[in-house]
Amino acid sequence: MQELFQYVIDILRLKRYSLLKSFIFSLQKSYKPVILTRTACLGNETLQEIDISSYLQANHQKNRVDYILKTDKDPSKKAKANKIIKHIGNDSIRLQLENIYHDEERNLFNYKNVKVLIMDSFAELTDQLFVSKADGFSFCSHYTDIKHSPEFEKRFECYGLLDTKELKDLYDEFFKKIRRVYGNIPIIYLCFSAKFDSREKFQDRAKDVSEAILNRPGVNVIYLEDPQKSELDEYPYHYSKHTYRECAEKIVEILNENGIRVRLKRN
Numbered sequence: 001m002q003e004l005f006q007y008v009i010d011i012l013r014l015k016r017y018s019l020l021k022s023f024i025f026s027l028q029k030s031y032k033p034v035i036l037t038r039t040a041c042l043g044n045e046t047l048q049e050i051d052i053s054s055y056l057q058a059n060h061q062k063n064r065v066d067y068i069l070k071t072d073k074d075p076s077k078k079a080k081a082n083k084i085i086k087h088i089g090n091d092s093i094r095l096q097l098e099n100i101y102h103d104e105e106r107n108l109f110n111y112k113n114v115k116v117l118i119m120d121s122f123a124e125l126t127d128q129l130f131v132s133k134a135d136g137f138s139f140c141s142h143y144t145d146i147k148h149s150p151e152f153e154k155r156f157e158c159y160g161l162l163d164t165k166e167l168k169d170l171y172d173e174f175f176k177k178i179r180r181v182y183g184n185i186p187i188i189y190l191c192f193s194a195k196f197d198s199r200e201k202f203q204d205r206a207k208d209v210s211e212a213i214l215n216r217p218g219v220n221v222i223y224l225e226d227p228q229k230s231e232l233d234e235y236p237y238h239y240s241k242h243t244y245r246e247c248a249e250k251i252v253e254i255l256n257e258n259g260i261r262v263r264l265k266r267n
Contacts, residue, residue: 032056033115038063040122042190049248051265060108061100062140064123064162065174068108079104079139089147097145104139114182115260120190121209129159164208171212186258188251189213193224196236220254222247
């Protein structure tokens with residue numbers, strides 16, 4: 001009974017979030033330009049260094065490019081947040097995950113007045129795909145953010161990480177679609193460094209992702225040439241404020257060159 005009560009509370013909170021976000025977008029999209037993002041900690045922390053208050057940021061943090069393309073073609077495959085949140089296994093960021101799973105319900109190609117697309121590589125690097133066995137909807141998540149209970153394993157199939165051999169073709173299709181929908185907007189892509197990750201598997205994946213995005217026309221790629229580790233935790237993909245600041249400086253330069261006026265926040 002307690003679990004059922006908590007599930008109902010989660011659904012009501014999620015619906016409030018959904019309604020609030022829909023209201024904000026409907027209120028602001030008519031006059032406020034949009035910075036469209038597909039960013040995790042690297043992109044999000046970097047944007048914290050930039051004053052983007054004149055823009056509305058719309059983020060799709062865990063939407064891998066294969067997921068974005070698949071759910072655009074077949075909306076029945078998109079996430080159903082109300083069926084995911086009861087399986088959250090990381091309570092320390094529970095509300096953040098609820099919001100992220102809700103964001104997976106939105107179509108990245110359905111915005112108005114988009115001025116720039118900013119991405120980082122984390123979704124293709126680490127997020128795994130899960131598919132409902134009952135009705136085929138899907139969602140992307142870190143494996144450890146989910147409570148892999150017998151009920152979850154009964155209801156969902158894990159399809160794992162994206163095969164990096166597919167990335168080049170997926171990026172080709174994705175960026176062509178971006179151009180068709182949003183025109184010649186600047187595109188910025190931040191590549192995570194696996195410098196602090198001791199796992200060879202993810203070192204290889206980081207290299208594969210970087211190679212797949214390399215020399216892509218119209219995409220401004222920012223590599224972390226010499227990142228510094230965050231002193232706040234041991235997570236290998238959290239970097240220092242100095243590293244985020246360096247990325248922010250490069251983004252501001254690119255945006256200003258493209259007529260998008262932003263500036264760094266004061267330290």
